[in-house]
């Protein structure tokens with residue numbers, strides 16, 4: 020094959036190419052873009068024809084591999100459980116290595132070092148704020164926290180410090196906060212050398228750690244799903260999402276004021292990690308009632324358009340997808356959207372939706388519980 024990484028996807032490529040497009044309605048990108056070529060069938064057929072040498076390996080064919088958020092909705096709709104995103108992300112690596120990736124991707128990758136340094140600085144200052152809120156942070160701790168580099172600079176809260184505060188409270192002892200990255204952005208860009216460098220640095224930082232608490236659903240999906248499939252190894256560390264910890268300790272969460280909250284199943288959290296109940300249990304506990312739902316939820320939850328670098332490569336399409344979610348939210352009654360994915364939050368905010376990250380909700384509820392007077396003094400929680 021002229022795209023060697025696709026050899027392992029030959030079965031999926033052939034199935035999709037000869038499929039009557041059963042998943043076409045599931046794809047948020049083709050629904051917003053309106054072109055046949057951006058349906059899962061179109062993208063997989065194109066990759067198959069390039070891989071088999073029938074089409075040239077050039078910029079215009081490469082661009083189709085980035086017309087995907089990695090939402091896995093096509094897998095949900097596929098009788099064969101094919102995963103076009105897995106194939107397309109490997110195609111990205113081939114196109115990137117051949118120098119035919121979209122200009123926006125190349126520009127994104129060229130800023131990798133700068134982003135890494137910015138993130139390390141942001142984590143350093145978040146540690147100071149988390150300590151000021153009572154979090155115990157110790158580099159030698161056997162529990163590490165990965166806060167994620169996808170947070171939105173416009174987030175009205177403080178998601179990095181919130182993740183540290185919440186993780187330290189939930190584990191009940193000091194935590195080591197990692198300054199690095201899982202490599203999600205490099206993976207989405209097709210930058211395999213960057214992904215390998217991030218994975219190698221992360222593996223080194225996890226030596227001696229028993230548990231890694233992850234705040235960003237996309238990071239955990241990368242570690243649990245993308246790493247093993249690409250033979251990227253980590254030390255034997257338990258990987259857990261912060262919300263899984265919170266759901267396992269519901270009585271520790273304090274009540275926040277009643278609010279009209281709607282939960283958005285971020286693709287990585289739902290179809291990626293299979294975490295549907297834990298976030299709902301947390302929100303029901305914190306707000307005293309089950310969260311409202313979008314018209315399609317859980318396994319059929321709809322993408323926000325924020326993943327897979329789509330906002331960089333196809334900004335208009337990413338905006339159209341977010342506007343569709345915003346319209347569904349408004350039609351269902353509006354309120355605050357809570358999601359576990361910072362990139363989803365960022366894209367939805369651009370469409371005017373009020374969004375809070377689940378990790379910030381958990382931190383606020385734990386702090387409310389800490390401030391709560393002890394049981395028996397007549398106060399309610």
Ligand code: SF4
Nearest residue numbers: 035038041042097101
């Ligand atoms: S993912 Fe499944 S339903 Fe979609 S085009 Fe491929 S084979 Fe067909």
Ligand code: SF4
Nearest residue numbers: 046087088090091093
């Ligand atoms: S993973 Fe999502 S965006 Fe990508 S092809 Fe499938 S449905 Fe479309």
